[in-house]
Amino acid sequence: MLLKRINGRSLQEALSKVEKECGKNALLIETLETSRGVTIIAGRQEQVLAKAKRHKPESGARPGNWTRGFAQLAEAASASGLSSTLLRAIENALIGTGVHLDRPGDPAVAGISARILKSLIKAETLGDPAYRVTAFIGATGVGKTTTLAKIAAAAVRDRDETAAIITTDTYRIAAVEQLRAFADMLGVPFEVAFTPMDLRRAIQRHSEVDRIYIDTSGNGPFDQQAIYRLSGTLQGSDPATVLCMSAASRRVDADAIFKAFSSMQIDSAIITKWDETTAPGEVLSLCIEQGMPLTQITNGQRVPEDILPACPRALAEHMIPQAKKADEASQ
Ligand SMILES: Nc1nc2c(ncn2[C@@H]2O[C@H](COP(=O)(O)OP(=O)(O)OP(=O)(O)O)[C@@H](O)[C@H]2O)c(=O)[nH]1
Ligand SMILES: [Mg+2]
Numbered sequence: 001m002l003l004k005r006i007n008g009r010s011l012q013e014a015l016s017k018v019e020k021e022c023g024k025n026a027l028l029i030e031t032l033e034t035s036r037g038v039t040i041i042a043g044r045q046e047q048v049l050a051k052a053k054r055h056k057p058e059s060g061a062r063p064g065n066w067t068r069g070f071a072q073l074a075e076a077a078s079a080s081g082l083s084s085t086l087l088r089a090i091e092n093a094l095i096g097t098g099v100h101l102d103r104p105g106d107p108a109v110a111g112i113s114a115r116i117l118k119s120l121i122k123a124e125t126l127g128d129p130a131y132r133v134t135a136f137i138g139a140t141g142v143g144k145t146t147t148l149a150k151i152a153a154a155a156v157r158d159r160d161e162t163a164a165i166i167t168t169d170t171y172r173i174a175a176v177e178q179l180r181a182f183a184d185m186l187g188v189p190f191e192v193a194f195t196p197m198d199l200r201r202a203i204q205r206h207s208e209v210d211r212i213y214i215d216t217s218g219n220g221p222f223d224q225q226a227i228y229r230l231s232g233t234l235q236g237s238d239p240a241t242v243l244c245m246s247a248a249s250r251r252v253d254a255d256a257i258f259k260a261f262s263s264m265q266i267d268s269a270i271i272t273k274w275d276e277t278t279a280p281g282e283v284l285s286l287c288i289e290q291g292m293p294l295t296q297i298t299n300g301q302r303v304p305e306d307i308l309p310a311c312p313r314a315l316a317e318h319m320i321p322q323a324k325k326a327d328e329a330s331q
Helices: 011-022 045-054 068-079 084-094 108-120 144-158 173-186 196-205 224-235 251-261 281-289 312-319 321-329
Strands: 003-008 027-034 037-043 133-138 163-167 190-192 211-215 240-246 268-272 294-298 307-309
Touching: 003 011, 003 027, 011 027, 011 037, 027 108, 037 045, 045 084, 045 108, 045 281, 068 084, 068 108, 068 321, 084 108, 084 281, 108 312, 108 321, 133 144, 133 224, 133 251, 144 163, 144 173, 144 211, 144 268, 144 294, 144 307, 163 173, 163 196, 173 190, 190 196, 196 224, 224 251, 240 251, 240 281, 251 281, 268 281, 281 312, 312 321
Parallel strands: 133 211, 133 240, 163 190, 163 211, 240 268, 268 294
Antiparallel strands: 003 037, 027 037, 294 307
């Protein structure tokens, strides 16, 4: 059983038992008050995913082949792009929570499934000190420059931080000028770095600012040379790197991009163009399966409005909307 019921006389006691049995990154699915104290339903995060990744469907079986109590949810979530690996992980983890999987209609299935999915999504915030110097990397046209602009605007206008913008994307003069105009509008310094040394020096020149955002040129997944060059450009400056991936790309293409950029250090991902697809779950699933933390979601062309922090709960409920409805109905 992937999930266990762990009892304690108090919340504190139950939580420390959970940590002992399931580790620091335990999946906490549900906390219930009982007459004897507290019961927590929890499991080991890595086990939930690892078991589903090992699962190979029997030959001839339908792709889903879900239990009757899970089939409807699985079909809806897979239409939103959620992978069968993650759905299998959720279904496996549901065993042991007491929900009915042998027949359709148990209202608890959606809520608990969303909580399991939420616990599998890692999130980080770009406001964290580790992201003081951040480079935006990714395939061509995914929205790196637009996303950088949205994030820089939020830092300067909403959080009152000081910032500088540097671009290493020197291929198109028009693109450089566009970003320069944006930096001017925001009132932050702007630099163009042609070489790794330029980049290091530009970062040093702005050692006083709170945030430095670095724009890079887009690289296709099959141009490994260009990715090595990018890696070489950034290496000496050691920025945090955020991989921008379009929600509108197919899973097979997103896998190729992820693999190609994995030759570099990637700290987190931003899913862009969430508004351009009905199946954003494909790229979301890739990030979850790879254990890649998410920082932001972008959902439109407007700067600075169309960006949201990556909230695991909201993302899980987007994939499993029945969970939100059940939650609202119970309130
Ligand atoms: N619908 C939608 N469009 C977006 C979003 N983010 C960016 N775009 C648009 O996508 C196009 C490309 O955006 P850029 O920011 O130039 O993309 P890039 O990754 O910097 O492109 P290259 O530098 O050429 O690799 C522009 O028209 C943006 O307005 C988004 O979240 N949703
Ligand atoms: Mg760009």
